[in-house]
Amino acid sequence: MVALIDANVVLNYITDREDPFRIASNKTMDLCSGNDVDGYIAFHSVSIIWYSLKIPNKQKRVWLKNICSILTVVGASHDQVLDAIERDDFKDFEDCLQDECAVAVNADCIVTCNVKDFGNAKTKIYNPDEFVALF
Numbered sequence: 001m002v003a004l005i006d007a008n009v010v011l012n013y014i015t016d017r018e019d020p021f022r023i024a025s026n027k028t029m030d031l032c033s034g035n036d037v038d039g040y041i042a043f044h045s046v047s048i049i050w051y052s053l054k055i056p057n058k059q060k061r062v063w064l065k066n067i068c069s070i071l072t073v074v075g076a077s078h079d080q081v082l083d084a085i086e087r088d089d090f091k092d093f094e095d096c097l098q099d100e101c102a103v104a105v106n107a108d109c110i111v112t113c114n115v116k117d118f119g120n121a122k123t124k125i126y127n128p129d130e131f132v133a134l135f
Helices: 007-015 022-033 043-052 057-070 078-086 093-104 128-133
Strands: 002-005 038-042 072-074 109-111 124-126
Touching: 002 022, 002 093, 007 022, 007 038, 007 043, 007 057, 022 038, 022 057, 022 128, 038 043, 038 057, 038 093, 043 057, 043 072, 043 093, 078 093, 093 109, 109 128, 124 128
Parallel strands: 002 038, 002 109, 038 072, 109 124
Antiparallel strands: none
C-alpha cells in the first residue's frame, strides 16, 4: 500500500501530544517503517513540522532526518499546484496540496487527523485509527 502521511500524524508521532489519534499515529508510522506501507510526506509538510516543533533546531534536524528515513518526500508538479490554486472545493489550500502530492505518487490513500477537511479529495482518506484497522 502507498500512503501519504499528513503533517498532523507525524507531529503526533514526534511529540506524543494529546490527540485522539496519538496511538494510531504512532502505529501508522510503525507501519511505514516496515514493509507493509510505502509512506510519503508532502514536501511542504517538512517545513510545517519544523515550525511546529518547539525544540532546539539541532533536535529538529535529528527528528526530520528520522522522518525522512521512514517517509519519502514528494512534491507536486507546477501543473498540479496550478490545479490546486484553481480548486475552490477545498476549505484549506494546504490540504489541497496534500491531495495533489498524493496524486503525484499514485497513493492509495492519505492518512490525516483532519478527515473532514478532505471531503473533495481525489485520493481515499483515512484517519489514523481507520488506517491501522486495515492491517
